[in-house]
Amino acid sequence: MPLIPTRDLLADAAARRTGLGALNVVHLETCEGIVAGAERAGLPVVLQISENCAKFHGGLTPLACAVLAVAENSSARVAVHLDHAEDAALARHAVDAGFGSVMFDGAALPYDDNVAATADAARYAHAHGTIIEAELGKVGGKDGAHAPGVRTDPGEARRFAAATGVDALAVAVGSSHAMVTRTASLDFELIARLHAAVDVPLVLHGSSGVADSDIRTAIAAGITKINVSTQLNKMFTSAVRDYLDNDPDVVDSRKYVRAGRDAVAAETARLLAVFDVGAGA
Numbered sequence: 368m369p370l371i372p373t374r375d376l377l378a379d380a381a382a383r384r385t386g387l388g389a390l391n392v393v394h395l396e397t398c399e400g401i402v403a404g405a406e407r408a409g410l411p412v413v414l415q416i417s418e419n420c421a422k423f424h425g426g427l428t429p430l431a432c433a434v435l436a437v438a439e440n441s442s443a444r445v446a447v448h449l450d451h452a453e454d455a456a457l458a459r460h461a462v463d464a465g466f467g468s469v470m471f472d473g474a475a476l477p478y479d480d481n482v483a484a485t486a487d488a489a490r491y492a493h494a495h496g497t498i499i500e501a502e503l504g505k506v507g508g509k510d511g512a513h514a515p516g517v518r519t520d521p522g523e524a525r526r527f528a529a530a531t532g533v534d535a536l537a538v539a540v541g542s543s544h545a546m547v548t549r550t551a552s553l554d555f556e557l558i559a560r561l562h563a564a565v566d567v568p569l570v571l572h573g574s575s576g577v578a579d580s581d582i583r584t585a586i587a588a589g590i591t592k593i594n595v596s597t598q599l600n601k602m603f604t605s606a607v608r609d610y611l612d613n614d615p616d617v618v619d620s621r622k623y624v625r626a627g628r629d630a631v632a633a634e635t636a637r638l639l640a641v642f643d644v645g646a647g648a
Contacts, residue, residue, distance in 0.1 A: 372498075373446040376411050386590065390414065400599075400627070404636040405635060409443075410443070410642075412635070414438055415449070415450040431464050431466075449469040452469055455487070469492055471499055471501055473501065485533060499531075500534065501527070501536060518541075528565045528567055534568075537570040540557050555585060570590070574598075575598035579641045599635070602630040603627035606627045
């Protein structure tokens with residue numbers, strides 16, 4: 368199936384008041400696992416490459432080429448997104464490469480600088496048919512940072528969205544990046560206030576640390592896009608570890624990498640079904 372624009376998947380999910388899974392790729396095998404899981408579930412998915420992941424692979428191009436090819440050859444509805452790009456040049460690279468969306472992350476900047484940089488990224492993206500996600504109110508846990516009390520202010524969110532022209536907004540509502548336990552406590556009342564305050568879909572980062580039931584409640588309160596990374600990494604690594612424990616003499620990496628890929632596919636299908644609450648169906 369041809370690559371699906373992220374804006375189409377977001378608009379459909381927002382209209383139905385359901386969740387859109389946006390799952391992070393770290394290498395080809397996780398990409399293949401995510402797409403296989405989406406095909407199994409019969410549900411759309413957004414494949415995400417982060418700036419950190421692009422750096423790991425020596426730049427965006429090698430992994431982007433692979434991810435775009437996998438997406439275009441899938442029977443599922445698949446979009447491709449650049450996640451947490453602090454480098455404006457990298458964001459433009461993703462736009463030029465044909466990504467359907469880019470998250471420009473200026474959350475560490477002073478507010479006025481964040482507005483200016485994000486608005487500039489949005490203008491470039493929109494001129495090329497790409498949509499922009501941004502972050503307001505730092506989500507804890509990224510690169511070792513932790514800000515448990517930070518929350519996005521609804522009034523500031525409204526002003527920020529209007530000033531920048533973003534198409535989706537990641538908000539700080541209690542989740543944290545890189546959590547390996549699903550114990551985050553979300554502020555559902557704040558999510559509802561943010562949903563009422565802004566006219567663009569809300570994005571939940573750090574969803575690996577949130578219980579399934581709380582994610583469903585967050586979707587009902589107004590979250591549309593749900594980002595997942597660590598949970599899939601956990602499943603992949605656990606499957607590889609189990610395979611190697613059971614067969615310590617194996618030397619063909621394809622055998623244990625396949626186990627990780629299969630685990631990602633199964634967890635992707637499960638997560639996408641959780642997110643597809645069907646509230647507006």
